[in-house]
Amino acid sequence: MDSKIEVTICLGSSCFSRKNRDVVTALQDLIVTKNLGNLVNLKGGHCFGKCSMGPIMIVDEQCFTEITPMKAVAIVESFVLNKS
Numbered sequence: 001m002d003s004k005i006e007v008t009i010c011l012g013s014s015c016f017s018r019k020n021r022d023v024v025t026a027l028q029d030l031i032v033t034k035n036l037g038n039l040v041n042l043k044g045g046h047c048f049g050k051c052s053m054g055p056i057m058i059v060d061e062q063c064f065t066e067i068t069p070m071k072a073v074a075i076v077e078s079f080v081l082n083k084s
């Protein structure tokens with residue numbers, strides 16, 4: 001089986017103040033409602049040094065900045081589509 005899509009949300013304090021928590025909640029909901037647990041590995045990471053552009057999300061080593069819940073869901077869904 002192919003490896004999972006690795007999704008890392010920055011949990012640093014600056015990204016926290018920019019509402020990274022809402023992004024985490026949206027992605028957790030996506031994974032549950034679309035049953036993506038076997039395809040997506042969601043985890044938290046330390047500061048990536050791009051605080052002024054946060055919240056930061058890394059997907060399979062690609063960095064995405066100024067992430068909103070909607071953007072995060074769309075990006076992860078596109079990775080899932082590309083993988084299937």
Ligand code: FES
Nearest residue numbers: 010012015047048
């Ligand atoms: S706190 Fe998220 S990049 Fe620094």
